[in-house]
Amino acid sequence: MVDPLPHVVILGGGFGGIYAAKSLRRAAVRITLVDRRNHHLFQPLLYQVASAALNPSDIAYPIRAVFRGQDNVRVLMDEARRIDPDKKQVELGTRTLDYDYLVVATGARTSYFGNEQWERDAPSLKTIEDALDIRRRALLAFEHAERDPSSAEQWLTFVVVGAGPTGVEMAGAFSEIARHTLAKDFANIDPTSARVLLLEGGDRVLATYPPELSEKAQKQLEGLGVEVRTNTYVSGIDDTGVMIGEDRVAARTVIWTAGVQASELGGSLGADLDRAGRVLVRDDLSIEGHDDVFVIGDLAAATTDDKPVPGVAPAAIQGGKHAARCIRNRIEGRPNVPFRYRDKGSLATIGRAAAVAEIGRLRTAGFFAWIMWLTIHVFFLVGFRNRVFVTASWAWSYLTFQRGARLITESGRQ
């Protein structure tokens, strides 16, 4: 059986891959979207699962369900192992796919900068499993302290390494859990005595934001009781604490949000990689010598007006739409067009009614920024059900100071 329609293979069901496939819904193509997970993950809210505010299914949605109404998409749950751009083939775990156009959107994973042995004691936050692991560790810490108050200090010290958006959000959430959610639930310990340390190697939190917002974010964090230490490098992590230079901080819960490394799949493309393993793409997001291969999202080292495109969800979405546009053009005989990243602004939340926002010329911090953050994140959540349930969960948490998903369950990690 010969199928005359061009075959578009999309690797990765994150923001980039999903939007690439959606943008091809009316194109005369066959699409195969491959992900090793069955679900799309709304990563900007992952820290809310780690901090027991949301359920996994609130922020994850089956990829098959996303494309139920789009007949030209086939979803395969499989792992992409290697790409051969000369043969135009992708090797998966169980088969090999031929493609006419390829969109590589496999993203990035956490980097420990060569200290991979730290991963065991300082988990990162990239997957649902990571989030459940962190949730379990944090909630168990209070239980350990309650059982043995003499060791409470180290159990009730929480260290977050890296003060990007995820680190800031996690630190704020730990502080809220201790000061509000669990405040009255223990007999032998006072959860409000918990310490939360946020360690950052650079000279300010939220380094990609304007300095004035970094300053406001730090004030808001300190208002929540978080100890912020900038210009601070971690020199060691084990199961009972963190080394900062020559000083030791006893802490049983350490979260690592300090670095990312692009997916290894990029290496098999034959294109040049930058230091973080990202693929150096041309101005149309294709790679040198292969204008039918597009690399988008966190895996791509792209630039607009000589400024690097940041590794954020909107950039992945725009990259996905751009790759789809180029593929449509090519099918209709037109060449690729250059990609321009449009910065629609940045938002980071810090805690209850606290956030910072930069949207165009507007720079704001506090309650208004937080409401904007809520609205935009709910709006972009995939799936009607998720929007309704997340909104309801947040309303409930806001009114009661409680968190709905305070469960300690076993994880696959330990």
Added chain:
Amino acid sequence: MVDPLPHVVILGGGFGGIYAAKSLRRAAVRITLVDRRNHHLFQPLLYQVASAALNPSDIAYPIRAVFRGQDNVRVLMDEARRIDPDKKQVELGTRTLDYDYLVVATGARTSYFGNEQWERDAPSLKTIEDALDIRRRALLAFEHAERDPSSAEQWLTFVVVGAGPTGVEMAGAFSEIARHTLAKDFANIDPTSARVLLLEGGDRVLATYPPELSEKAQKQLEGLGVEVRTNTYVSGIDDTGVMIGEDRVAARTVIWTAGVQASELGGSLGADLDRAGRVLVRDDLSIEGHDDVFVIGDLAAATTDDKPVPGVAPAAIQGGKHAARCIRNRIEGRPNVPFRYRDKGSLATIGRAAAVAEIGRLRTAGFFAWIMWLTIHVFFLVGFRNRVFVTASWAWSYLTFQRGARLITESGRQ
């Protein structure tokens, strides 16, 4: 520091333990409730997590949060290892507790009747982790079939062993997932072709119900496409199928709901045990020689009017309340009173708008029984939030035929 109040130790935070502690809220006692989990689990709805309809936190609630308003309860997350009723002590994982009154409510676990090697390939359904493991296996089965349609038959055969309430509910749920939820989501396979087998050693499903309701339940199951086989014993289970006598059924997903074994903790009480390991209690639920030790719920072999008290949630709740009443009596100088189990009826659900109910003389099957089942289960769910969210999830599922928690995540099992 001498504390003059009698110390009540409650082992287990299931229905029995929770209700015992709640019923002592106005008593002049100090209560320590011990559970190895941090959450109370609403076990009657566990199959809904296994079948991707509900989230773990919809049916589990932190034990600490249950008792936030009750000052005489201390909650310890720890494991009870051994009881010494002569010394009036309980040995936990990290310490030893002295008690004046003891309530043992550690329940039952799954029994494979000496074939414990079947557990790996035929998981049971007792904990949140079990439910997530089953959810993952069932959803992955469809993904495997999609990847390799030549093996679809064995991937799309689901076998449930044991046709008690849990088995009936799981079989109904598998059938619904295949026929409705996933019906349109795959390209290479037809999920509606999935087979669901329900195997039962006895001569009818729901053996504890009146025969006429067993018959109706079987008809409803068959209406959902479930193949029901009674008088059928499993002689072997491995990772690719089930042996029924000399016949082999190729099936990749097998769930075991056929037997329970009481918690091993009962053995350390020195009292006689029945064949299922349950503690033979006296008519006041105390044990021979120790009228300050009460055994309740699934761990107790109790009788009322010479009929065995069934291992269901209402019996555990009544046992917990009874133990609390006896303890209050004893503190006020009165003796223990006998326990009488009041059967308030039985309800089992089979699927969408299908259920059977026996309440007093009323015996009914179908939509009305299903509405009763919904109402009663929501009413008894611990925690306001859970009620609201579960009701909303069910309404959403009913209207859309979708399931909100269709995530494949790694489990600790495999």
